[in-house]
Structures are given as C-alpha cells and as structure tokens.
Amino acid sequence: MKGPSSEERHAIDDLVNTYLWALDTQDIDYYVGTFWDDAVFKETQLDGSVETWTGAPSIREFSASHFGGYGGHQHRESNRLYIPDADGNPDRWGVRSYWFTSHREDGDVAFTSTGHSRDVVERRDGEWRFVQRWVERWPGTLAHPLREG
Amino acid sequence: MAETRLKGPGIVDRIAIDDLFTEYLWALDTGDTEGWLNAFADDAEVWETQKDGSIWKGRGRDDLRELIGKYHGNPEFPGHQHREGTRLFEPDPEGRPDHWAAKSYTFATNFDVESHSATLYWAGYYRDIVGKVDGEWKLVKRWIAPWMGDVLSRFGDAR
Numbered sequence: 001m002k003g004p005s006s007e008e009r010h011a012i013d014d015l016v017n018t019y020l021w022a023l024d025t026q027d028i029d030y031y032v033g034t035f036w037d038d039a040v041f042k043e044t045q046l047d048g049s050v051e052t053w054t055g056a057p058s059i060r061e062f063s064a065s066h067f068g069g070y071g072g073h074q075h076r077e078s079n080r081l082y083i084p085d086a087d088g089n090p091d092r093w094g095v096r097s098y099w100f101t102s103h104r105e106d107g108d109v110a111f112t113s114t115g116h117s118r119d120v121v122e123r124r125d126g127e128w129r130f131v132q133r134w135v136e137r138w139p140g141t142l143a144h145p146l147r148e149g
Numbered sequence: 150m151a152e153t154r155l156k157g158p159g160i161v162d163r164i165a166i167d168d169l170f171t172e173y174l175w176a177l178d179t180g181d182t183e184g185w186l187n188a189f190a191d192d193a194e195v196w197e198t199q200k201d202g203s204i205w206k207g208r209g210r211d212d213l214r215e216l217i218g219k220y221h222g223n224p225e226f227p228g229h230q231h232r233e234g235t236r237l238f239e240p241d242p243e244g245r246p247d248h249w250a251a252k253s254y255t256f257a258t259n260f261d262v263e264s265h266s267a268t269l270y271w272a273g274y275y276r277d278i279v280g281k282v283d284g285e286w287k288l289v290k291r292w293i294a295p296w297m298g299d300v301l302s303r304f305g306d307a308r
Contacts, residue, residue: 006160011153017235026303071304074254102272104296109272126154
C-alpha cells in the first residue's frame with residue numbers, strides 16, 4: 001500500500017473530521033487545536049492572490065473574525081490523495097482532497113461552493129495535526145496532484 | 150518512526166462500522182425495508198427531528214418499521230441517495246464495552262429521471278450509538294436531525 005499506514009489514515013481521518021465539525025459548529029478551540037503552533041493557513045482569493053496566516057494565534061485571529069458567517073454551512077471533504085514528503089519524512093504527508101459546502105436555511109438546502117485543498121499533516125509525539133492547510137475554490141484548470149512535483 | 154495514537158475504535162472495528170453504515174444507506178435508498186431494519190439491534194432506538202423541531206421517538210422493530218414505512222411507502226422517495234461522512238467517534242456515554250458514540254454529517258440528493266438532473270434535497274447529521282451484538286456491529290441508537298437547532302448554538306441563530 002502506498003501512502004500512510006491504515007492506522008495513520010484513520011488518525012488523519014479523525015483530524016480532518018474534527019476540523020470540519022469545529023468549523024461548522026463554530027468551535028474555535030477545537031478548530032485551532034487541529035493545527036500545530038507553527039502551522040500555516042493559506043486561502044486563495046477570487047482574484048487568484050494567496051493570503052497566508054502563520055502560527056496558531058494568527059490562524060485563531062483570522063478564523064474568529066469570519067466564523068460567524070458559516071451558520072448553516074456544512075463542509076465536506078473527500079477524494080483524498082496522499083503525497084509523500086519531498087524530504088522523505090515518514091511523519092509528514094501532503095494531502096490533496098476535494099471539498100464542497102452546503103447551506104441550509106429555513107428548510108431549504110443548496111450547494112454553495114466547491115474546491116480543493118493542499119494540506120500538509122505532521123505527526124508529533126504520536127499525534128497528527130496540520131502544518132499547512134491551503135484552501136482554494138475549484139479553478140477548473142488544475143493539474144492532477146500526482147503530476148505536480 | 151513514531152507510533153500513531155489512534156483514538157476511538159480499532160481499524161477492524163472501524164471497517165465493520167463503515168460496512169454497517171453503508172448497508173444502512175443502500176437499504177434506505179433501494180427500498181429494502183428488511184435490510185434497513187437489519188442494521189439495528191432488536192431493541193434499538195431511533196429519534197428523528199422534524200421540520201418543526203419536534204422529535205419523533207421510536208424503539209424496537211415495530212416502531213422502526215413504522216418510521217421506514219413513511220419513506221419506503223412514499224412514491225416520491227425513489228430517486229433519493231443519502232450519503233454519510235465526517236464521522237467522529239467518542240466513548241460510549243454509558244461506558245459499555247464494544248459500544249461507541251458516533252457523530253456524522255449526512256445529506257440527500259434527489260435525481261429526477263425526466264430532467265436528468267440531481268438536486269441537493271436535505272442536509273443534516275446523525276448522532277449514533279453503535280454496539281457489537283453477538284459479534285456484529287449494529288445501530289443501538291440513531292438520532293437523525295437536520296442541520297439546525299442545538300448544533301448551531303454557537304452561531305447564536307438556531308436556523
């Protein structure tokens with residue numbers, strides 16, 4: 001089997017699911033707790049520029065400022081691919097996946113956005129967390145992750 | 150290489166619970182009433198939050214058959230597909246061995262054959278207790294709820 005072991009995959013599952021539940025229930029402590037202290041959060045903007053927040057305090061400050069806008073949203077992740085670390089570090093994996101969001105309000109539900117993420121997860125002292133999370137709306141002109149260097 | 154500390158069920162149990170949830174969804178969406186009932190322990194409990202916020206509560210085969218009959222007897226139900234994911238495990242609140250609490254997202258699409266198009270129909274979440282009964286994982290309790298109410302309490306808007 002390529003990629004992480006079964007046990008590692010399930011632990012990364014738990015990490016991603018904890019992140020998504022925290023995002024959609026506005027639980028900032030659980031949310032920030034999925035990042036290592038020196039992690040980077042990146043978000044590609046509609047104009048193609050990339051904004052970056054470095055370190056858990058910075059991620060907390062940014063996230064707290066816009067969490068309230070997500071009431072009724074559910075973010076879902078799938079189609080996950082694991083990319084080996086360029087330096088061969090077995091405690092670090094690149095993770096590429098699809099995401100989409102739904103929004104429910106007054107009984108009506110609708111798809112609101114689709115995209116993908118370029119994440120890096122790292123194990124420290126037996127625990128997996130994000131060292132990078134980079135989210136981007138689906139651009140339609142993306143190379144297959146396994147084609148990228 | 151460092152070890153991974155995996156919280157929740159072990160891998161074999163996770164795979165079996167995956168199979169249970171998948172069998173439930175297939176039975177739900179293919180009108181297989183007996184298959185759907187078979188996903189539950191005999192005295193399982195199901196709660197279903199209604200649009201008006203009230204909660205339907207049932208326990209045991211007869212109650213559960215009544216609930217699923219509401220869907221499998223509805224001529225507008227075929228065409229729906231339910232999907233489940235974002236699953237998180239927590240210890241069983243009653244501390245029973247071979248039991249886990251699970252919370253997950255679920256949504257339903259509806260495919261219209263005439264227009265050949267699919268729409269998002271429903272979005273919600275499950276709060277479950279699963280237990281190993283005679284060596285087989287079953288739903289001991291499932292609470293089905295739309296994405297509204299208490300789960301959004303931090304937003305200050307129950308929607």
